[in-house]
Amino acid sequence: MTLAPDTAAAFARIALGHVAREYPHKLDHVLADDGDALPPRVLHPAFFGSFDWHSCVHGWWTLLTLRRLFPDMPEAAKIDALAAETFTPAKLAAELAYLDRPHARGFERPYGWAWLLALHGAAEALSPDGLGRALEPLARRFAGMLRDYLAVLTYPITTGTHFNTAFALILARDWAGRHDAELVGEIERYARAGYAGRSDYRGWEPGGDEFLSPSLTAALLMARVMPAGEFAGWFDAFLPAGRIAEQFRPAIVSDRSDGKIAHLDGLNLSRAWCLLGIAPVAPGRSGELRPVADEHLAAALDQVAGDYMGEHWLASFALLALLARGAPAARD
Numbered sequence: 001m002t003l004a005p006d007t008a009a010a011f012a013r014i015a016l017g018h019v020a021r022e023y024p025h026k027l028d029h030v031l032a033d034d035g036d037a038l039p040p041r042v043l044h045p046a047f048f049g050s051f052d053w054h055s056c057v058h059g060w061w062t063l064l065t066l067r068r069l070f071p072d073m074p075e076a077a078k079i080d081a082l083a084a085e086t087f088t089p090a091k092l093a094a095e096l097a098y099l100d101r102p103h104a105r106g107f108e109r110p111y112g113w114a115w116l117l118a119l120h121g122a123a124e125a126l127s128p129d130g131l132g133r134a135l136e137p138l139a140r141r142f143a144g145m146l147r148d149y150l151a152v153l154t155y156p157i158t159t160g161t162h163f164n165t166a167f168a169l170i171l172a173r174d175w176a177g178r179h180d181a182e183l184v185g186e187i188e189r190y191a192r193a194g195y196a197g198r199s200d201y202r203g204w205e206p207g208g209d210e211f212l213s214p215s216l217t218a219a220l221l222m223a224r225v226m227p228a229g230e231f232a233g234w235f236d237a238f239l240p241a242g243r244i245a246e247q248f249r250p251a252i253v254s255d256r257s258d259g260k261i262a263h264l265d266g267l268n269l270s271r272a273w274c275l276l277g278i279a280p281v282a283p284g285r286s287g288e289l290r291p292v293a294d295e296h297l298a299a300a301l302d303q304v305a306g307d308y309m310g311e312h313w314l315a316s317f318a319l320l321a322l323l324a325r326g327a328p329a330a331r332d
Contacts, residue, residue, distance in 0.1 A: 012079065024051060028053060029107075040052075045090075057116050057119050058118070060119055061226060062319055064277050068122070087131055160205070161211065173187045182319075196226075212270050220274040228283075245288070252264070262309045269317035297325070
């Protein structure tokens with residue numbers, strides 16, 4: 001369970017197979033009149049593939065991340081060619097203009113916003129004067145929208161689906177750490193206000209269509225926000241030692257052709273990512289967390305390809321988990 005070259009190439013082939021596949025497609029689109037009934041490639045000329053906008057965005061994050069880490073992979077030339085065709089000034093301008101629509105305030109909020117910030121980070125790491133610069137206006141726009149959203153979001157959303165606040169703030173903080181110190185401060189203040197006082201978590205997980213753990217995403221966010229010593233105490237109170245293996249068992253996926261039920265494969269992968277990200281800053285608990293993470297990773301890693309309901313997005317979460325397993329992110 002490592003990010004070996006053959007695994008990277010397989011993930012790249014999967015993503016290349018869907019980021020430019022328009023149909024089937026599920027739009028997040030409010031129609032104001034008949035003229036708004038337009039196909040995905042017209043509404044979103046850069047991100048029309050992968051079944052939905054956010055999956056296309058993080059499919060591209062997968063491709064650009066793998067392109068940087070494995071520059072000699074056979075798929076590199078195809079990634080470069082498709083990126084050059086996709087991220088043109090006109091197409092990115094159309095994506096930016098879409099956000100000016102009267103009903104676009106909640107478009108892809110906050111999951112797609114956070115993944116676009118992650119995509120910009122990957123683009124900048126790969127090609128700072130090329131793809132990074134091209135995607136920066138869109139990233140800056142979403143960062144501003146996130147700032148406005150946090151100002152009115154009285155309570156964090158703790159569901160395990162796209163509306164989850166903690167997951168979005170984890171990705172957004174990673175981006176803001178390199179681009180927007182003010183936003184880092186706002187994210188950290190919001191995280192402390194929303195989660196620092198919580199303890200002895202006993203929520204019902206998993207929900208039947210969740211791909212994120214409400215508790216573990218909150219814990220990973222606090223691991224990024226709190227100094228290590230403070231976090232260790234908070235985490236021991238939030239999810240006491242000895243409870244992890246009992247409370248977090250790999251989810252069973254009964255029907256991978258059902259897009260909602262297939263979310264549970266993603267839950268297994270995202271749980272692994274969270275646990276592996278928490279372990280380095282929870283002294284004394286790595287021996288408890290890492291085996292549970294590996295159990296979840298093993299349960300889902302072979303499900304990344306197969307039915308399109310999972311295939312259009314799961315590689316991104318597998319990549320998150322494998323990167324965390326091989327090289328935990330350093331604290332800012």
